[in-house]
Amino acid sequence: MSPAKRRGAGRKPSGGGRGLTVAVTGPTGTFGAGLVPLLQDDDRVDRVIGIARRPFDPAARGWTKMEYRQGDVRDPEALREAFAGADVVVHLAFLITGNASRATTRAINVDGTLNVFRAAAAVGARRFVYSSSVAAYGFHRDNPELIDEDWPVRPASRLFYAQEKAELEHLLAEESTAAPDLGLYLLRPPVVLGPQAVGAKDVLPGPLAPLGRLLFGRPRRLPVPVPLLVPQHPLQFVHQDDVGQALLLCVLGAGPPGAYNIAGDGVLTAADVAREFGALPIPLPAAPAQAAARAVARLPFLPPAAQWVEAAGRPAIMDTTRAREELGWTPRYTGLEALRDTLDGPR
Incomplete structure (x- = not known):
């Protein structure tokens, strides 16, 4: 995202002294496992709305702040209804693997993400938090040895997942110009690991x-x-708990809207x-x-x-300085520790 899109520091939500209402799509996935327990424990968050296609019981997971809403990112009306009253929308629903057709994958990943952003804007949310990927930079020969957020995101040659991530960043930047009151936060993690990953x-x-x-x-x-x-071939990893912490900082508006690279310390x-x-x-x-x-x-x-x-074909190793300095994010796990915690299995 260009510096011009990085509007001023995160603003407090409307509603006086009340805590935040946070809507989360895809709350039961890898990233949700890192974020939702933090929302549950944070006194600045009063209410969490969990949107997923398949029913689940938040209370069974200890998520007493969460209210389940059945919804599909391909259904704009259902999203607007689910997001009613939300100060922040966190979009985590995304298909990476599986047997879905390319058309279905695009309808969920690309069209669905735009639906979520537009629904967040329609209900007056103040912040929109989206998990992009290191893959958005593409795997190009002219990529620098260490990539910071000012380097452009560009479609990969063949990898459709990377193509969609790059395309979505451009599309969200365009959507953001029509919704100036909705702060757009983008996280770019590498492979996310952890015991529930x-x-x-x-x-x-x-x-x-x-x-x-x-x-x-x-x-x-x-x-x-x-x-x-x-x-x-060099690799970066990040632990699901550290992704959750970065997401929480975006939810709280700890730094200005914009893109942030996140990765555990060390390159394997x-x-x-x-x-x-x-x-x-x-x-x-x-x-x-x-x-x-x-x-x-x-x-x-x-x-x-x-x-x-x-x-x-080309390593993509990220510089995480901006997330540390502007969000105040510090990973608890190195990349190696994230891998080992994954191998140790579910907690």
Whole structure:
């Protein structure tokens, strides 16, 4: 988001001395697991509205502030009804993997996100918090070694998830010009891990998801050789609890609206990750490995799982200075600790 979009510091919601009412789409997912307990424990939040397609019992999770509202992000009227009275809307509902068609995925991810933003503006919410991704920067050869928020977000070549994230940031910036009273906050995390991380169980997308669940389940160590295309490929991770804390700071308007990179301290390599599983990383010869990756990337019709080969072509490592200085965010977990906490399993 351009500096011009970064309007003044977060404003207090209307309503005098009352606490915030916060509406959350997708509250039962990975990011919700990090955010909702913080909303529950924060005295500045009086009420939480949880919007999801499938019914769930907030009280069974200890979320006594939350009221469940059944809703679909593809239904604008249902969203406006659910958001009534909300000071802040946090949009976490998003499809990453699964068997949904491209049309269904776009209807939920792109059209649904715009529906949520417009409904938030229609009910007079003061802040809109959206979880974007490091993938929004794209995996381009001219990306800097360390990316800050002033670097442009650009569509990836083949990876549709990254394309949608970049497109949505541009679309939300356009929508924001027509809703100047709705502060737009964008978080750009890398891979989110943690003991309840849905993304961890499905870290291998599409048809490879069962393998991902096997790797992150018991037994968790694989003392076998694992060939790696790019063993030194750098990776950032962030813990779900640290994402929750960043989301909470945006909810409270701790810093000015705008985009914020967040990531745990430290940069790991693919070989480091393999070793954490107890595997023995075996580097493949660089030239054949790169040739194979390029050949896969050039295939005319890549299945969703194979599209992720593009992410291995160019590292995307983020500078998190802005989130620390302007939001006051400090991660509790390093990237390595986030990975290990995931491997330790559900709490």
